[in-house]
Amino acid sequence: MRLIVDAVITGVLSGGIYVLMALGLTLIFGVMDIINVGQGALVILGAYLSYLLQQHLHIDLFVGLILTMPVMFALGVGLEAAFIRPIRWERTTLSILVTFAIALLIQGALSLTFSTNLVQMHAWYVSHSLKIGSFYLAWVYIFDFLLSVVLVAALYVVLNHTKFGAGLRASMQNRTAAQLIGIDVERVSAITFGIGVALAAAGGMAYGATSAFNPNSQYDLISRLLVIIILGGMGSLRGAVVAGFGMLIVEDVTSVVWSPVWASTVFYMLLVVVLVLRPQGLFGRLESRRQ
Amino acid sequence: MHRRIVAFVAAAVLLVGAGLAAAQGPIKIGISLSLSGDFSADGQGFQNGYELWADQVNASGGLLGRQVKLDIVNDNSSPDQVQTNYQKLITVDKVPLVLGPFSTLLTKPASVVANRYGYAMVEGAGGAPSVFNRGLKNVFDVALPVINDLDSFTQYILSLPPGQRPSTVAYATNDDPFTQPQIERSRKLFEAAGLKTVSYQTYPSETTDFNPIADKIIQSKADIVVAGTFMPDIVAFVQRFRQQHYNPQALIATAGPDLGSQFTKAVGGAQVAEGILVPNTWYPGADNPGNAAFVKAYLAKFGGAAADINGDAAEGYAAGQVLQQAVEKVGSLDNAKIIAELHSGDTFQSILGPVTFNSVGENTAAKAYLFQWQQGQYLPVYPLAAAVAPFEYPKPAWH
Numbered sequence: 001m002r003l004i005v006d007a008v009i010t011g012v013l014s015g016g017i018y019v020l021m022a023l024g025l026t027l028i029f030g031v032m033d034i035i036n037v038g039q040g041a042l043v044i045l046g047a048y049l050s051y052l053l054q055q056h057l058h059i060d061l062f063v064g065l066i067l068t069m070p071v072m073f074a075l076g077v078g079l080e081a082a083f084i085r086p087i088r089w090e091r092t093t094l095s096i097l098v099t100f101a102i103a104l105l106i107q108g109a110l111s112l113t114f115s116t117n118l119v120q121m122h123a124w125y126v127s128h129s130l131k132i133g134s135f136y137l138a139w140v141y142i143f144d145f146l147l148s149v150v151l152v153a154a155l156y157v158v159l160n161h162t163k164f165g166a167g168l169r170a171s172m173q174n175r176t177a178a179q180l181i182g183i184d185v186e187r188v189s190a191i192t193f194g195i196g197v198a199l200a201a202a203g204g205m206a207y208g209a210t211s212a213f214n215p216n217s218q219y220d221l222i223s224r225l226l227v228i229i230i231l232g233g234m235g236s237l238r239g240a241v242v243a244g245f246g247m248l249i250v251e252d253v254t255s256v257v258w259s260p261v262w263a264s265t266v267f268y269m270l271l272v273v274v275l276v277l278r279p280q281g282l283f284g285r286l287e288s289r290r291q
Numbered sequence: 292m293h294r295r296i297v298a299f300v301a302a303a304v305l306l307v308g309a310g311l312a313a314a315q316g317p318i319k320i321g322i323s324l325s326l327s328g329d330f331s332a333d334g335q336g337f338q339n340g341y342e343l344w345a346d347q348v349n350a351s352g353g354l355l356g357r358q359v360k361l362d363i364v365n366d367n368s369s370p371d372q373v374q375t376n377y378q379k380l381i382t383v384d385k386v387p388l389v390l391g392p393f394s395t396l397l398t399k400p401a402s403v404v405a406n407r408y409g410y411a412m413v414e415g416a417g418g419a420p421s422v423f424n425r426g427l428k429n430v431f432d433v434a435l436p437v438i439n440d441l442d443s444f445t446q447y448i449l450s451l452p453p454g455q456r457p458s459t460v461a462y463a464t465n466d467d468p469f470t471q472p473q474i475e476r477s478r479k480l481f482e483a484a485g486l487k488t489v490s491y492q493t494y495p496s497e498t499t500d501f502n503p504i505a506d507k508i509i510q511s512k513a514d515i516v517v518a519g520t521f522m523p524d525i526v527a528f529v530q531r532f533r534q535q536h537y538n539p540q541a542l543i544a545t546a547g548p549d550l551g552s553q554f555t556k557a558v559g560g561a562q563v564a565e566g567i568l569v570p571n572t573w574y575p576g577a578d579n580p581g582n583a584a585f586v587k588a589y590l591a592k593f594g595g596a597a598a599d600i601n602g603d604a605a606e607g608y609a610a611g612q613v614l615q616q617a618v619e620k621v622g623s624l625d626n627a628k629i630i631a632e633l634h635s636g637d638t639f640q641s642i643l644g645p646v647t648f649n650s651v652g653e654n655t656a657a658k659a660y661l662f663q664w665q666q667g668q669y670l671p672v673y674p675l676a677a678a679v680a681p682f683e684y685p686k687p688a689w690h
Contacts, residue, residue, distance in 0.1 A: 003510055010502045116331035118522050120530075122559040127689075129534045138534040211499065212526045212557050216328055220499050248500065255503035260494030261466070263503070 233284025
């Protein structure tokens with residue numbers, strides 16, 4: 001019992017990290033109808049940026065986000081303008097190839113710069129824990145969780161209470177109609193891609209403070225992130241949040257009560273069951289989307 | 292007609308000349324290494340070792356009087372890609388000799404391809420039982436057979452007086468063919484001696500979230516922990532154990548802590564690594580012939596400190612040394628003759644120590660050392676003949 005409680009707590013706390021990374025992915029899909037398979041590489045790039053700031057300028061990991069998130073936002077806007085916008089037809093299919101190319105470029109550049117040695121980031125909160133009863137909660141997980149709550153809340157406010165958010169939601173519902181009523185969909189797309197990449201920076205820092213990583217870690221990440229947004233429903237923010245927590249909790253509980261060998265299998269079986277019953281994912285919309 | 296004959300003779304002379312020149316060109320040695328993917332840290336170590344060996348051969352007159360040139364291709368740590376690579380090296384690049392890739396997982400498929408073309412595969416990192424039990428006659432591992440890696444540790448623990456001896460053990464292992472047999476063997480030895488198993492977990496090598504596994508070990512409150520890991524998993528375990536204030540009396544990992552400063556940096560500094568154990572077949576200070584020169588050449592070429600030299604580099608270098616001696620003894624690049632020589636029972640010299648192969652290609656003369664991190668240094672502590680510092684037991688509490 002004690003183990004299960006531990007596993008649920010661990011699942012919730014580490015689920016927050018995956019939510020951060022998956023939100024960017026599902027947001028970009030929702031607005032632009034493209035699957036950014038470069039998200040994993042961008043997360044790792046974000047982790048290395050935080051690592052650089054910490055190693056060379058001794059900037060705390062969380063404080064460093066004030067720098068890395070805007071930089072990554074700008075990078076996202078640039079990537080969108082340079083590589084995504086020129087795709088005029090077959091956007092969804094071609095974007096997979098284009099963003100995969102971006103992922104390989106980033107991975108190659110990171111491997112050359114940092115080598116493929118594993119890196120883990122350290123700070124006092126990585127090794128110290130908060131004691132509640134007989135449970136120890138590592139501070140880094142608590143902070144990561146709070147970070148994801150803050151960023152999800154901020155995203156919620158931007159989407160629901162700003163003019164830009166209204167334009168974004170309109171573009172999500174129907175890109176062509178949004179264009180017809182005068183929304184600058186291309187601008188919305190660029191900013192959305194920027195936000196998605198900035199979220200990857202935050203997710204990368206959170207990931208790098210809890211796991212050892214190297215440029216190749218992007219493959220593990222992107223496969224898990226894609227699964228999260230498929231389970232949650234492609235383009236659904238709520239879905240990404242629920243599925244992110246759900247995946248980690250299911251895996252962690254299975255791992256302790258049964259065996260780590262079954263952790264992923266049980267989760268994927270659940271995914272298949274959900275997709276059979278709801279092909280659009282937990283919160284996805286059924287009708288096909290129109291450009 | 293006369294002119295034609297002259298032209299023909301001239302062409303023939305040219306062709307023979309070109310053929311002779313090719314024979315005198317460098318000897319290409321084909322190698323597939325994991326320069327990216329899960330094993331990239333180890334793959335890089337092997338590349339350094341192989342390159343140093345080639346430098347040393349070329350500096351001292353070459354192999355059979357010819358220079359050696361390495362043809363290294365990347366397999367991305369993939370057992371499929373490694374087969375393609377050796378296939379290409381042997382049939383397209385037509386290399387006359389090959390050396391092994393990194394890890395048991397990749398050596399198994401690689402040696403099958405080499406066997407198909409009658410090539411000897413001398414290697415330094417495919418040492419698990421599953422490499423040797425397939426009836427192949429062409430695979431030769433210069434390192435200690437992996438199954439015996441943890442023996443120095445079990446011997447030490449079982450040599451402790453009853454009052455100090457731990458009574459419970461937790462095991463967790465990656466399902467990799469390199470790690471699992473070692474853990475299984477140490478469990479058998481410990482259980483036979485009356486040490487109770489309080490937790491035994493096997494996890495898939497794709498696992499990225501190690502916390503639930505670590506939590507189960509912590510809950511078992513085992514006296515000692517035997518971990519069948521590579522670098523990412525042992526780093527995650529150390530971090531979790533620290534966060535949860537779990538202090539086993541001994542913590543040994545099959546691999547990871549042997550990667551020098553890469554390991555200490557990843558766990559958060561040398562003081563965190565204090566007391567962590569790892570088995571290995573080599574260390575910079577070993578008094579095997581040629582070892583001091585190897586360490587010197589390594590530092591000159593790649594920089595850093597002796598303590599940071601990856602054991603993989605030594606294993607790669609040693610594989611090269613053994614292949615070189617076998618080729619020189621038979622005096623040709625005929626792989627059938629080389630394989631016969633390697634099986635002859637002759638003893639070869641390497642920086643890992645003496646090498647003698649049994650009928651399946653295991654090195655029966657290999658040495659096993661147990662290493663411990665002590666005050667930022669990676670030191671052999673057992674067996675006593677090789678120990679440069681006393682074994683720190685029990686392990687001090689986390690820093």
